[in-house]
Amino acid sequence: EPEVTQTPSHQVTQMGQEVILRCVPISNHLYFYWYRQILGQKVEFLVSFYNNEISEKSEIFDDQFSVERPDGSNFTLKIRSTKLEDSAMYFCASRSGPNTGELFFGEGSRLTVL
Amino acid sequence: AQSVTQPDIHITVSEGASLELRCNYSYGATPYLFWYVQSPGQGLQLLLKYFSGDTLVQGIKGFEAEFKRSQSSFNLRKPSVHWSDAAEYFCAVGQNTGNQFYFGTGTSLTVIP
Numbered sequence: 001e002p003e004v005t006q007t008p009s010h011q012v013t014q015m016g017q018e019v020i021l022r023c024v025p026i027s028n029h030l031y032f033y034w035y036r037q038i039l040g041q042k043v044e045f046l047v048s049f050y051n052n053e054i055s056e057k058s059e060i061f062d063d064q065f066s067v068e069r070p071d072g073s074n075f076t077l078k079i080r081s082t083k084l085e086d087s088a089m090y091f092c093a094s095r096s097g098p099n100t101g102e103l104f105f106g107e108g109s110r111l112t113v114l
Numbered sequence: 115a116q117s118v119t120q121p122d123i124h125i126t127v128s129e130g131a132s133l134e135l136r137c138n139y140s141y142g143a144t145p146y147l148f149w150y151v152q153s154p155g156q157g158l159q160l161l162l163k164y165f166s167g168d169t170l171v172q173g174i175k176g177f178e179a180e181f182k183r184s185q186s187s188f189n190l191r192k193p194s195v196h197w198s199d200a201a202e203y204f205c206a207v208g209q210n211t212g213n214q215f216y217f218g219t220g221t222s223l224t225v226i227p
Binding site: 045 | 150159215
């Protein structure tokens with residue numbers, strides 16, 4: 001069964017460092033998402049991406065965040081200068097099209113900022 | 115504004131007992147509704163979804179949910195809970211576009227022997 005894969009599963013970084021989280025969405029999917037979940041809190045939307053551009057972003061997704069689809073398979077989330085409050089589980093998700101509804105999630109990348 | 119409310123933060127049930135997890139949503143149009151489950155350290159797995167049609171939907175692992183438009187609810191049920199059902203359950207509402215899903219705060223389920 002096709003799945004969304006994310007790397008790394010866990011990354012520890014120092015405050016102020018840049019981090020790149022990688023995702024490989026399901027191959028025929030067209031819509032891509034990043035969500036985050038701070039420990040013990042709800043799953044929060046960060047950004048959606050379609051046709052090589054951001055289609056929607058939340059207030060959380062400020063100038064420190066960026067997304068990119070550098071090739072035909074990867075979808076990355078970059079945090080330029082990490083803060084302590086960026087510590088969270090980051091989930092990538094993909095969706096095949098507008099009328100299929102369901103998001104398929106990866107297993108997440110846990111980011112710890114020290 | 116769209117929102118999802120899960121009123122129960124934590125529920126404890128005995129193994130074999132029935133379960134109902136509540137979900138209420140606020141949405142302007144006909145919503146797409148979902149229940150996801152998250153086991154410790156794992157990602158989000160889809161249990162079931164409602165787009166249209168029959169308001170009682172069946173999902174995996176013996177779960178079902180009923181869409182009640184009049185109550186803006188989409189409660190998740192299981193007639194007999196198993197110890198392996200202990201997890202975090204999230205209700206979500208989405209659109210038939212490429213844009214975001216809205217998640218509830220989750221309900222943590224503990225199953226006691």
